[in-house]
Structures are given as C-alpha cells and as structure tokens.
Amino acid sequence: MAAGYSLHLTNTTAIKQYDRLKHRGDECDARHLAHILRLGLLPEGHIMLQPIRAVRDLARERMQLVQQRTTQLVAIQTCLMQQTGEAVAANDIKRLTCSFVDALALEPDTVLGIKANLFVLQALQTRSTSLKTSWQRIAMATQNINCSPAWQALAPSSLRSFFLRPARSSALLTPATTHRTADV
Structure with a gap:
C-alpha cells in the first residue's frame, strides 16, 4: 500500500476453488485470484487506514473493559443477593465503599471477595474513562480522513454514540440525541 500497489484482502476459504482442492501452488492460486478479481x-x-485503526483499537479495548466491569458488577450483585437476600441496584454497587462493605454483617471471606471485586470494578471504571477520553481526542483528530463508506456509516451511528454521548452528570444533549443516555 505504501509503495503505491493496490492491496486486496480476501478470505480464500470463501472462494469455491478452495472448497474441494488441496494446495496446488502459489502461481496457480495467484492466477485464479487474479481471474476472480478481473x-x-x-x-x-x-x-x-492507519489513523482509523487506532480509533478502532481503542474502541475494542474500551468495549472489553466495559464487559469486564459488568462482570465484576454482576458478581458483587450476586454475592450480596445470596448473602443478604436483597437485590442491590447496579448504581448502588458503583457507589459502594470498602468501609460500607466492612459494616455489613457478612463472613470475613465474603467481605474480602466483595472488596476484591469492588477494587477491580473501580480500576476498570478508571481505565474505561481514560480510554473514552483518548478515543474522543483521536476520533476528533481523524474526523476528516478520507475513509471507506463502511467506516463512515459505522462511525457516526455506533462508535460516536457509544463514546461521545453526554456524561450522566451533564444536562446538555448533543443534537444527535433525543434522550439522555447513561454513561457506560
């Protein structure tokens, strides 16, 4: 690509010839692929493009962190429900502190487990927030890059709404949103 050649990325298993034939040789494969391309x-x-890959990679990493954070949150919810018999809202768990967990009348091992999950949950939240800030900065810097129609279709609807939505504490709405969304 950098040398001026056009590069075509393809899945060779999706091409009929490769369904039933074993490897016949690079020249034969190249000839067949060139024919199919023509x-x-x-x-x-x-x-x-390279700048867009950074945005995509940050989006993927943040998505993984949010999924891991949700796993920790559900683990704490499940443990508290099993130990106390009461359902605890996710927003209440996000506000939990170690001193509050210590004040609960629970077994020491259970308290230790909840504290460990809480520590991981808070660390994931911090990292997720910093990635969101980095993503916003890079997304704005790469906004005018000429990219594929697929990326142009994807970025405004999915990624931009995922990362650029207003924070929960903000009462301001962006023109694209019609309702407030919770901060992920």
Missing part, C-alpha cells in the same frame, strides 16, 4: 467476484475485506 471478473469482480473476489470477496474482499476492508483494510482501514
């Missing part, structure tokens, strides 16, 4: 039948994937 016919316009080559199933291609998209290779994102």
Whole structure:
C-alpha cells in the first residue's frame, strides 16, 4: 500500500476453488485470484487506514473493559443477593465503599471477595474513562480522513454514540440525541 500497489484482502476459504482442492501452488492460486478479481467476484475485506485503526483499537479495548466491569458488577450483585437476600441496584454497587462493605454483617471471606471485586470494578471504571477520553481526542483528530463508506456509516451511528454521548452528570444533549443516555 505504501509503495503505491493496490492491496486486496480476501478470505480464500470463501472462494469455491478452495472448497474441494488441496494446495496446488502459489502461481496457480495467484492466477485464479487474479481471474476472480478481473471478473469482480473476489470477496474482499476492508483494510482501514492507519489513523482509523487506532480509533478502532481503542474502541475494542474500551468495549472489553466495559464487559469486564459488568462482570465484576454482576458478581458483587450476586454475592450480596445470596448473602443478604436483597437485590442491590447496579448504581448502588458503583457507589459502594470498602468501609460500607466492612459494616455489613457478612463472613470475613465474603467481605474480602466483595472488596476484591469492588477494587477491580473501580480500576476498570478508571481505565474505561481514560480510554473514552483518548478515543474522543483521536476520533476528533481523524474526523476528516478520507475513509471507506463502511467506516463512515459505522462511525457516526455506533462508535460516536457509544463514546461521545453526554456524561450522566451533564444536562446538555448533543443534537444527535433525543434522550439522555447513561454513561457506560
């Protein structure tokens, strides 16, 4: 790509010839792929531009952190429900402190487990927030890059709404939103 050649990314298992034939050789494969490309039948994937890849990678990392945070949150909820018999809201768990957990009449091992989950939950929240800030900065810097129609379609609807939505404490709404959304 950098040398001026066009690069085509394809899944060779999606091409009929590769369903039933074993490896016949690089030259034969190249000839067949070139023929399919000339016919316009080559199933291609998209290779994102380098600056856009950074945005995508940050989005993926943040999504994984949010999923891990949710796992910790559910673990704390489940433990408290099993030990106390009462359901605790997710927002209440996010506000838990170690001193409050110590004040609960629970077994020492259970308290230790809840504190460990709480510590991990808070660390994941901190990292997720910092990634969100980094993503916003990079997304704004790469906003005017000429990229594929697929990225242009994806970025405004999914990624921008995922990362650029207003914080829960903010009463301001962006023009694209019609209702307030909770901060993830």
